[in-house]
Amino acid sequence: MALDKKEEAISDYNEAISLNPSTSEAYYNRGIAYADSGQQDKAIEDFTEVIKLNPKSANAFYNRGLAEAKSAKHEPAVEDYSEAMRLNPKDPEAPFNRGLSYLRLEKYDYAGRDFSEVIRLQPRNASAYVYRGIARIYQVRDKDADSDFQKAFQLDPTLKKKLLPLINEAKENAKTKVKP
Numbered sequence: 001m002a003l004d005k006k007e008e009a010i011s012d013y014n015e016a017i018s019l020n021p022s023t024s025e026a027y028y029n030r031g032i033a034y035a036d037s038g039q040q041d042k043a044i045e046d047f048t049e050v051i052k053l054n055p056k057s058a059n060a061f062y063n064r065g066l067a068e069a070k071s072a073k074h075e076p077a078v079e080d081y082s083e084a085m086r087l088n089p090k091d092p093e094a095p096f097n098r099g100l101s102y103l104r105l106e107k108y109d110y111a112g113r114d115f116s117e118v119i120r121l122q123p124r125n126a127s128a129y130v131y132r133g134i135a136r137i138y139q140v141r142d143k144d145a146d147s148d149f150q151k152a153f154q155l156d157p158t159l160k161k162k163l164l165p166l167i168n169e170a171k172e173n174a175k176t177k178v179k180p
Helices: 003-019 024-036 040-053 058-070 074-087 093-104 108-121 126-138 142-155 159-177
Strands: none
Touching: 003 024, 024 040, 024 058, 040 058, 058 074, 058 093, 074 093, 093 108, 093 126, 108 126, 126 142, 126 159, 142 159
């Protein structure tokens, strides 16, 4: 969606909300449009309104978590992903993104568990193996990490060239974090 189309959509949702302020769909869709246009704080506000109107909306919790993570608000993102997982336990996206937030929070055990859950739900998700491997690097589980990377590259050989710099950076960072 081009920026002018997003602005047009936001304007349409503003009108829908003014006509019926209790319609969670308009807030939800406007939140998506705000998030897509980089206005994460406004997206968070709209997803919060959806949650007030419909506290069982796993999608609203998940998308608010995405907006929070994009704003480097990883603690609240973790909470929202957790609620999305509680409401929709079969969706692999929430644990995947919660795992990413846990990596940024340097909570590697939790991150590893989330990526393991994604792998349980989607055994062919190569990215989940890569990120679980990164968590394992920081856990000083190098053999397990290498096994995850091999599995990821077996599932998707195109990842190797793209992700090797990220993996090598994690290995370097982990060396500086480990105290002798």
